[in-house]
Amino acid sequence: MEDVDEVEHFFGVYLLYCKNPKYKGRTYIGYTVDAKRRIKQHNAGAKFGGAWRTSNKGPWTMVLIVHGFPNDISALKFEWAWQHSDVSRRLRHVPKKKSKQKTFDYRISVLNEMLKIGPWCRLPLTIRWLDSEFANEYSMQVSPPLHMPISYSKVVSRKIGKKSKKKNALERKDLLDDLESILCSICGKFVGSNEKLTCVKPGCFLISHIVCLAEKFSTDDMILPIEDIF
Incomplete structure (x- = not known):
């Protein structure tokens, strides 16, 4: 994953995984327009722009990010549904998390389902794995529609003046x-x-x-x- 792709008009929804032994296994779903800056903020803490739920619980790794949304509103709606799959009306058919199921595994299964239903299945999204360790183990569990590419490289958002x-x-x-x-x-x-x-x-x-x-x-x-x- 040494290659870096430059993307304009970037709106992404990402999944974090906590590697701190004390909190290992915890996840966090968020929205960003700059993946590189955002993971630094999460690991730096709430005082530096990170979320309070991830503050002082690092290190966190950004496992994957879904981008290609037409605007921030579209991305934020996707983020909310992924965070609250148990109450989202579009995901009522998705089974609830089992007691013995790992949170990360459940997040991946929900994402896989979201990419197959409307309105998200019609968007020109890209599923980008940012952590090779997780990509090797979980990439086969995410099978988006054929028009959605799967990438294994880092990403840098580029602003157009x-x-x-x-x-x-x-x-x-x-x-x-x-x-x-x-x-x-x-x-x-x-x-x-x-x-x-x-x-x-x-x-x-x-x-x-x-x-x-x-x-x-x-x-x-x-x-x-x-x-x-x-």
């Missing part, structure tokens, strides 16, 4: 405007300026006919598209 966003958007618009004859990315035929659709994601230069894109997305049974068109 407003000026950079505006500059990139203008450069992209200028490039598209300069192209008089544009080919549809789906059918390969010419696209008129009044019938083209472009992607809102920065850095994506997909261009297509409205009808072509509609037909492409209609091949999936899901109401909302969950996969790239290519």
Whole structure:
């Protein structure tokens, strides 16, 4: 796990495991926009931004983090449901924790179930294992939908300034405007300026006919598209 991935617009929900012999086995579920900074805060204590439930009980290890949520609200709802699986209306079908079952094992089983039900099963999430020891033992117990990748590398969140966003958007618009004859990315035929659709994601230069894109997305049974068109 020496590789590090850089992710923009990062909203993540993580699972901690306590390695302190006195509190070993305890877990904590939280939300963050910066995984590296957050684990440092937890291990430093509440005075340094860590949660009171983890304060003075370290060391903690961040076992995994789920990210790819469209915004903070979406991530916080996922966090709450994972924390309170016993009262979440979406998880009523999930069996209660057994008395002899380890808390960590139960957290993993709940996560596995959450990734398979709506609305989370339709999100472009990534399941990222940050601790190789736990990944080796538990990774097979988390089987998300096929469109959700599983990663085994560290992650660094990258902030995009407003000026950079505006500059990139203008450069992209200028490039598209300069192209008089544009080919549809789906059918390969010419696209008129009044019938083209472009992607809102920065850095994506997909261009297509409205009808072509509609037909492409209609091949999936899901109401909302969950996969790239290519």
